[in-house]
Amino acid sequence: MSLKKNASEIDSSSVELSFHGYLPQLLSRTFRGQSDLLYELERKTSIKDLIESLGVPHTEIDRIIVNNANKVDFSYIVMPADRIKVYPVSSQTDFFSPSRIRPALPHGFKFMCDVNVGKLARWLRIFGFDTVYENNFEDDELAEMASKTQRILLSKDCNLLKRKKVIWGHLVRVNDPIEQIVDVVQLFQLERLIQPYRRCLRCNGQLLRVEKEKVDHLLEPLTRKYYTVFHQCNTCCQVYWQGSHRSGMEANLQAVLGMCRETKSIM
Numbered sequence: 001m002s003l004k005k006n007a008s009e010i011d012s013s014s015v016e017l018s019f020h021g022y023l024p025q026l027l028s029r030t031f032r033g034q035s036d037l038l039y040e041l042e043r044k045t046s047i048k049d050l051i052e053s054l055g056v057p058h059t060e061i062d063r064i065i066v067n068n069a070n071k072v073d074f075s076y077i078v079m080p081a082d083r084i085k086v087y088p089v090s091s092q093t094d095f096f097s098p099s100r101i102r103p104a105l106p107h108g109f110k111f112m113c114d115v116n117v118g119k120l121a122r123w124l125r126i127f128g129f130d131t132v133y134e135n136n137f138e139d140d141e142l143a144e145m146a147s148k149t150q151r152i153l154l155s156k157d158c159n160l161l162k163r164k165k166v167i168w169g170h171l172v173r174v175n176d177p178i179e180q181i182v183d184v185v186q187l188f189q190l191e192r193l194i195q196p197y198r199r200c201l202r203c204n205g206q207l208l209r210v211e212k213e214k215v216d217h218l219l220e221p222l223t224r225k226y227y228t229v230f231h232q233c234n235t236c237c238q239v240y241w242q243g244s245h246r247s248g249m250e251a252n253l254q255a256v257l258g259m260c261r262e263t264k265s266i267m
């Protein structure tokens with residue numbers, strides 16, 4: 001497969017590809033920013049392999065339409081003279097209904113974060129979302145675990161998201177953790193599901209209300225003196241109180257929530 005030089009019209013040996021939304025920005029350097037491409041087919045190829053060879057991970061695709069009529073899945077074998085339109089996932093995508101592209105998310109929004117988006121993982125936990133993050137997972141393990149536990153894999157690594165095992169995922173395209181969490185909240189329409197301070201920031205366990213007497217022996221003298229409401233992680237037993245979990249965080253949290261509600265999306 002190669003770029004058809006000096007071609008202005010589709011012919012019997014080439015295919016036409018149109019990338020919509022932000023997808024042209026994901027194309028490999030040679031083609032970046034171009035929404036319409038003509039290709040000469042040199043071998044039999046699935047549409048997944050063709051699109052990913054151009055740089056776009058399959059996780060970013062919402063639907064593919066061939067010859068203005070047929071919605072196809074990733075196994076579709078590209079035919080000469082095909083006209084292929086590729087549309088990105090967006091806040092309009094219904095992740096809970098099956099499509100030609102991928103099965104429905106079965107158990108609500110659960111996430112797995114690659115090592116390159118650790119601060120995004122922390123924000124997701126602050127907002128109460130079940131988020132697995134370990135900084136020692138290999139790519140194979142990440143893809144396998146995300147698939148097995150039916151989580152959305154968040155990463156800045158295109159090649160990780162191109163793996164077949166990855167069913168649900170999202171390419172994080174910004175560096176600032178605040179922009180990252182705003183992007184994820186807006187894309188997956190998470191705002192109404194946010195429940196701050198329900199997850200342990202250390203281990204992702206659930207925080208449960210605990211009587212002060214039960215954790216009294218774990219408290220510093222000033223904490224014991226000034227606080228009465230405590231929560232404890234059901235996994236690692238870390239104790240949280242208003243001054244621990246929320247110190248300096250509440251103002252940030254409200255600011256980020258405000259940004260998530262803005263209609264302007266970075267996508």
Ligand SMILES: [Zn+2]
Pocket residue numbers: 200201202203204205233234235236237238
């Ligand atoms: Zn914990």
